[in-house]
Amino acid sequence: MEKFTTHTGRAVPLRRTNVDTDQIIPAVYLKRVTRTGFEDGLFAAWRQDPEFVLNRPEYAGADVLVAGSDFGTGSSREHAVWALQNYGFKAVISPRFADIFRGNSLKGGLLTVLLPEAEVEQLWQTIERDPTTPVTVDLVERQVRYADVVVPFEIDDYTRWRLLEGLDDIGLTLRHADDVEKFEQTRPAWKPRTLPAAG
Amino acid sequence: MGRTLAEKVWQEHVVRSAEGEPDLLYIDLHLIHEVTSPQAFDGLRLAGRQVRRPDLTIATEDHNVPTVDVDQPIADIVSRTQVETLRKNCAEFGIRLHQMGDASQGIVHVIGPQLGLTQPGMTIVCGDSHTSTHGAFGALAFGIGTSEVEHVLATQTLPQYKPKTMAITVNGALPEGVTSKDIILAVIAKIGTGGGQGYVLEYRGEAIRALSMEARMTICNMSIEAGARAGMIAPDETTFAYLKGRPNAPSGADWDAAVAHWRTLVTDDDATFDAEVVIDAAELTPFVTWGTNPGQGAPLSASVPDPSAITDPGERGAVERALEYMGLQPGTKLRDIKVDTVFLGSCTNGRIEDLRAAAAVLKGRKVADGVRVLVVPGSMAVKRQAETEGLNQVFVEAGAEWRSAGCSMCLGMNPDQLAPGERSASTSNRNFEGRQGKGGRTHLVSPLVAAATAVTGRLSAPSDLD
Numbered sequence: 001m002e003k004f005t006t007h008t009g010r011a012v013p014l015r016r017t018n019v020d021t022d023q024i025i026p027a028v029y030l031k032r033v034t035r036t037g038f039e040d041g042l043f044a045a046w047r048q049d050p051e052f053v054l055n056r057p058e059y060a061g062a063d064v065l066v067a068g069s070d071f072g073t074g075s076s077r078e079h080a081v082w083a084l085q086n087y088g089f090k091a092v093i094s095p096r097f098a099d100i101f102r103g104n105s106l107k108g109g110l111l112t113v114l115l116p117e118a119e120v121e122q123l124w125q126t127i128e129r130d131p132t133t134p135v136t137v138d139l140v141e142r143q144v145r146y147a148d149v150v151v152p153f154e155i156d157d158y159t160r161w162r163l164l165e166g167l168d169d170i171g172l173t174l175r176h177a178d179d180v181e182k183f184e185q186t187r188p189a190w191k192p193r194t195l196p197a198a199g
Numbered sequence: 200m201g202r203t204l205a206e207k208v209w210q211e212h213v214v215r216s217a218e219g220e221p222d223l224l225y226i227d228l229h230l231i232h233e234v235t236s237p238q239a240f241d242g243l244r245l246a247g248r249q250v251r252r253p254d255l256t257i258a259t260e261d262h263n264v265p266t267v268d269v270d271q272p273i274a275d276i277v278s279r280t281q282v283e284t285l286r287k288n289c290a291e292f293g294i295r296l297h298q299m300g301d302a303s304q305g306i307v308h309v310i311g312p313q314l315g316l317t318q319p320g321m322t323i324v325c326g327d328s329h330t331s332t333h334g335a336f337g338a339l340a341f342g343i344g345t346s347e348v349e350h351v352l353a354t355q356t357l358p359q360y361k362p363k364t365m366a367i368t369v370n371g372a373l374p375e376g377v378t379s380k381d382i383i384l385a386v387i388a389k390i391g392t393g394g395g396q397g398y399v400l401e402y403r404g405e406a407i408r409a410l411s412m413e414a415r416m417t418i419c420n421m422s423i424e425a426g427a428r429a430g431m432i433a434p435d436e437t438t439f440a441y442l443k444g445r446p447n448a449p450s451g452a453d454w455d456a457a458v459a460h461w462r463t464l465v466t467d468d469d470a471t472f473d474a475e476v477v478i479d480a481a482e483l484t485p486f487v488t489w490g491t492n493p494g495q496g497a498p499l500s501a502s503v504p505d506p507s508a509i510t511d512p513g514e515r516g517a518v519e520r521a522l523e524y525m526g527l528q529p530g531t532k533l534r535d536i537k538v539d540t541v542f543l544g545s546c547t548n549g550r551i552e553d554l555r556a557a558a559a560v561l562k563g564r565k566v567a568d569g570v571r572v573l574v575v576p577g578s579m580a581v582k583r584q585a586e587t588e589g590l591n592q593v594f595v596e597a598g599a600e601w602r603s604a605g606c607s608m609c610l611g612m613n614p615d616q617l618a619p620g621e622r623s624a625s626t627s628n629r630n631f632e633g634r635q636g637k638g639g640r641t642h643l644v645s646p647l648v649a650a651a652t653a654v655t656g657r658l659s660a661p662s663d664l665d
Contacts, residue, residue: 174214
């Protein structure tokens with residue numbers, strides 16, 4: 001995974017709540033067997049509307065998405081994270097993320113930042129007034145900064161460390177392979193196995 | 200201090216716990232399907248890693264599969280490639296696969312319980328958010344992303360932060376004609392699509408105890424629609440009776456040892472939950488959604504809400520948007536909403552009891568003119584059982600289409616889709632914009648409401664047919 005320390009870019013206001021993963025990328029776009037090429041499916045239905053915020057020229061090239069509450073609800077498809085990344089987004093800011101989407105984003109290096117609703121509203125107003133406003137998402141300092149505003153955000157130390165170092169979770173777990181082996185010795189014999197196939 | 204069911208199952212699976220780090224949890228069962236696994240297998244190959252426990256892993260083909268001509272290759276070349284990729288990966292890594300045409304093929308969350316692989320006290324994961332279904336057995340079961348699928352394949356573990364716990368207590372008895380689908384739709388409308396975020400839900404109370412295993416699965420299945428990754432119900436005699444004799448259930452002395460352990464998997468009397476919601480079953484009625492998320496629902500007797508009566512501007516905007524997408528006018532009686540399609544199926548309501556309930560309504564009746572009705576069993580085993588009972592005849596005589604097993608119109612990855620502007624009553628789990636096909640409009644309903652709606656062509660309950 002690529003390291004994430006700090007990122008500065010322009011931001012796009014997505015004034016919608018409950019942006020589910022079927023909106024982020026509809027199911028018909030999930031048939032690829034690679035991790036790339038999902039940008040075509042990003043917000044596919046909404047992007048057909050020329051007035052949709054991602055289609056507006058003043059937000060072209062913006063790479064921080066600022067959305068309403070409950071972003072990423074629904075399906076567990078990690079393709080939603082890949083679609084946002086493939087399109088160019090580095091970070092998403094919202095007052096609340098769905099758990100699975102948040103987990104997927106932080107595994108894949110797309111920084112999801114929780115800010116209170118009032119702060120999101122203020123950020124929306126700022127970037128609507130001046131779409132060229134640079135917005136900094138700083139994982140080192142755990143801050144979002146723009147204009148003269150500095151807003152702290154919370155993220156647990158472990159996840160922050162993984163992102164700052166760009167560490168691979170599987171590699172981290174494999175350091176504890178002995179613990180896994182020991183645990184396996186203690187599993188009850190009656191726990192089911194899929195092999196050989198019974199019945 | 201006492202512990203909740205979720206805490207007990209969690210603690211039994213902690214491989215490693217360290218200050219300031221997520222717990223490393225052992226995973227008892229990993230379910231796989233074609234959509235969320237290819238990139239995970241690629242990751243293994245790139246890193247030169249193996250699947251640690253193929254014997255705790257099982258795969259099926261469900262999301263892309265057509266529900267007609269299942270003995271033919273998949274016509275959609277991209278879908279076919281995805282399915283063939285799963286076949287290659289399972290062969291390479293030694294994973295059991297139930298492919299199209301196989302007697303045990305079906306929706307991943309239908310076949311696990313059916314085979315007896317889903318058991319109380321297990322940790323179960325799948326790259327699919329409706330993995331919460333398996334919580335009906337008192338398992339801790341949750342959906343994961345593809346990176347986590349790769350992690351489980353490689354290590355049979357997952358690093359996880361312990362969630363909070365929320366009790367959903369449903370007291371009393373359900374009135375006639377009210378199902379577990381109505382319970383969960385009412386719960387989601389009450390706590391919202393984010394209400395369960397960060398929690399494991401435990402469904403409790405008399406009304407839950409009285410439910411069959413299949414009805415319990417319907418409730419746990421939609422926990423994710425309230426934002427909770429997992430929902431659980433403590434195992435009891437109903438659970439044990441369902442499991443006994445299934446192909447992968449323990450037998451003989453193992454069965455006794457397992458049941459003795461399973462009986463300990465209840466929330467202690469002195470345990471506390473981080474949050475609690477109480478619902479009176481007697482007040483519930485058939486419930487349907489009118490909007491574009493599963494929290495936007497109301498009793499069938501209600502009307503489409505009026506956004507101008509909502510004071511919160513964000514909420515008002517969300518309702519306005521939903522009504523515009525759904526093509527609905529405020530104040531319209533939900534019973535006056537006409538549908539084009541009825542979909543009976545999915546991991547929420549594609550089990551034999553669901554088909555029986557719908558067939559009982561349709562028996563001797565006809566589908567309304569101009570309404571298309573798709574009946575898609577959740578698995579090939581459900582299909583065979585239904586055919587043994589003659590349910591397929593009831594559906595076909597009423598004018599419905601009898602299909603083979605798969606996810607089908609729940610998410611429209613196969614050819615079963617709504618056309619733009621088309622409206623459905625669907626027993627599935629999500630009414631998101633375009634979920635069932637681009638521009639399609641979905642009303643989530645129970646199998647009973649689906650069947651009655653098929654007859655009248657408008658959102659209806661069986662009691663409307665008398």
